[in-house]
Amino acid sequence: MKKKIIVIGSGFGGLGAASRLLSAGHDVTILEKRDKLGGRAYVYEMNGFKFDGGPTVITAPFMFDDIFEAAGKKREDYVEFVPCDPFYRIFDAEGKHFDYNNDQEFVLDEIRKRNPKDADGYQKFFNTTKAIFQKGFVELADQPFLKFSDMLKVAPDLIKLQSYKSVYKYVSQFIEDDFLRRCFSFHPLLVGGNPFDTTSIYAMIHYLEREWGVHYAMGGTGAIVNALEKLIREQGGTIYTETEVDEILVNGGKATGVRLQNGETLEADEVVSNADVAFTYKNLINPKHRKKYTDKKIERTKYSMSLFVIYFGTRKRYLDSGLAHHNIILGERYKGLLEDIFHKKRLSDDFSLYLHMPTITDPSMAPEGHEAFYVLSPVPHLDADVDWNEMAPRYRNAIMNFLEENYLPDLQENLVAEHYIDPLHFKDVLNSYKGSAFSVEPILTQSAWFRPHNKSEDIDHLYFVGAGTHPGAGLPGVLSSSIIAENLIGKA
Numbered sequence: 001m002k003k004k005i006i007v008i009g010s011g012f013g014g015l016g017a018a019s020r021l022l023s024a025g026h027d028v029t030i031l032e033k034r035d036k037l038g039g040r041a042y043v044y045e046m047n048g049f050k051f052d053g054g055p056t057v058i059t060a061p062f063m064f065d066d067i068f069e070a071a072g073k074k075r076e077d078y079v080e081f082v083p084c085d086p087f088y089r090i091f092d093a094e095g096k097h098f099d100y101n102n103d104q105e106f107v108l109d110e111i112r113k114r115n116p117k118d119a120d121g122y123q124k125f126f127n128t129t130k131a132i133f134q135k136g137f138v139e140l141a142d143q144p145f146l147k148f149s150d151m152l153k154v155a156p157d158l159i160k161l162q163s164y165k166s167v168y169k170y171v172s173q174f175i176e177d178d179f180l181r182r183c184f185s186f187h188p189l190l191v192g193g194n195p196f197d198t199t200s201i202y203a204m205i206h207y208l209e210r211e212w213g214v215h216y217a218m219g220g221t222g223a224i225v226n227a228l229e230k231l232i233r234e235q236g237g238t239i240y241t242e243t244e245v246d247e248i249l250v251n252g253g254k255a256t257g258v259r260l261q262n263g264e265t266l267e268a269d270e271v272v273s274n275a276d277v278a279f280t281y282k283n284l285i286n287p288k289h290r291k292k293y294t295d296k297k298i299e300r301t302k303y304s305m306s307l308f309v310i311y312f313g314t315r316k317r318y319l320d321s322g323l324a325h326h327n328i329i330l331g332e333r334y335k336g337l338l339e340d341i342f343h344k345k346r347l348s349d350d351f352s353l354y355l356h357m358p359t360i361t362d363p364s365m366a367p368e369g370h371e372a373f374y375v376l377s378p379v380p381h382l383d384a385d386v387d388w389n390e391m392a393p394r395y396r397n398a399i400m401n402f403l404e405e406n407y408l409p410d411l412q413e414n415l416v417a418e419h420y421i422d423p424l425h426f427k428d429v430l431n432s433y434k435g436s437a438f439s440v441e442p443i444l445t446q447s448a449w450f451r452p453h454n455k456s457e458d459i460d461h462l463y464f465v466g467a468g469t470h471p472g473a474g475l476p477g478v479l480s481s482s483i484i485a486e487n488l489i490g491k492a
């Protein structure tokens, strides 16, 4: 039966779900709070620069192809993907770098330069991640975990794969060099996890990169958002921006529609929330309808870290700076820094950074002769005692001074565009509980059945897609959740 479906939010989880549900024959309306679509992938345009606000590393590109194919279209006709080589350039605290890509011999040579003994260990590590990837991604990522028995069925495999170990511990069994351990264990940070706490299932991210490559969308990740918007409109979907949902209407335990901030109500047969799960339960659903997701349960849940991100453009190019498209700049401290961010909830004076330089691959992201960047630093979420209104300019200066002294000479006199976001942006603009950048923290006790389900445990006809539900954050994760939502709702 053709259903009237409302999708709250237009992050990649929401866009994926909307297009898939249209392909399944339903009538779909997207309601987005902001003036443009994309959620964390919002694009900031200023002085001729285009800055992708969030995701830049495209892994598992076939997941986008599948959405277009389901609609009878070809992704290539809408947006072009190009491979990145190296995948990442990772700098140590002395500024020496390590590159990796999907050429095994190249990676082994890079490892030998650091520590010849680790070449064998890496091969063993890589071989074991294949089984983790097969189970964790291929078999389980797009399956709903609605019953505890679903969890029991996979438990023996999870034990066999050593999922009780952290990613760092898992990697350390095979790799001896401290810096190389960091290079092969940082991946949980890409989905909001601490490598010292996140289940080793997330070691599969490295395998996933090697299997399908790391890609960039020409025109930036925003070009994928535009492509999906075009597709959804062609499919007959309705999109409203600057339209914030104030309440999900519930009658007799069933979601029946939404009330907007302007007081208007819209009816629906099914509601799919792509807004942060914790925010949705706490702020969009009257507590009298919530048995499991009480305010207490929401408060008890652990949330991922937040981020401080500076988008900046320079009037000169930095092609001889030794930087690659995707750079990770590690500081002296690794475990201690992560401890401060995730456990002590303390903003440290030191930092580790991800530096994005898209103009290396795609000069169209900046005016001619200019360079576009963004730099990101993981910081604690809003449980930390930090007044970001006062701290943000100081933190910005510390990062920009560091970059100028170590990587980008004369940076500040060449700046011609700049914007930054902090944990308050995640809370106030993106409606993320505690200003978390990746929602519910990906630890074993908050994964699969233990994570907020894709079909609400409290309210019928309410579904979740996006970072806070199963399987979790990152583009492959949120796109997997959109497959689950489509399967649970079914075809018209």
Ligand SMILES: Cc1cc2nc3c(=O)[nH]c(=O)nc-3n(C[C@H](O)[C@H](O)[C@H](O)COP(=O)(O)OP(=O)(O)OC[C@H]3O[C@@H](n4cnc5c(N)ncnc54)[C@H](O)[C@@H]3O)c2cc1C
Residues within 6 Å of the ligand: 008, 009, 010, 011, 012, 013, 014, 031, 032, 033, 034, 037, 038, 039, 040, 041, 053, 054, 055, 056, 057, 058, 059, 190, 191, 243, 244, 245, 246, 274, 275, 276, 307, 309, 376, 429, 430, 431, 437, 438, 465, 466, 467, 468, 472, 473, 474, 475, 476, 478
């Ligand atoms: C800086 C940064 C860099 C990242 N880099 C990468 C990367 O390189 N690769 C990768 O795979 N992942 C990356 N990630 C993670 C990835 O971007 C996210 O996990 C993913 O984009 C989240 O998508 P989502 O579907 O959960 O929706 P979100 O992007 O969180 O969007 C939710 C949307 O809901 C809207 N909304 C909220 N409340 C309401 C309401 N009441 N009414 C209407 N609308 C509402 C919000 O405005 C927002 O648009 C990055 C994340 C960040 C923050």
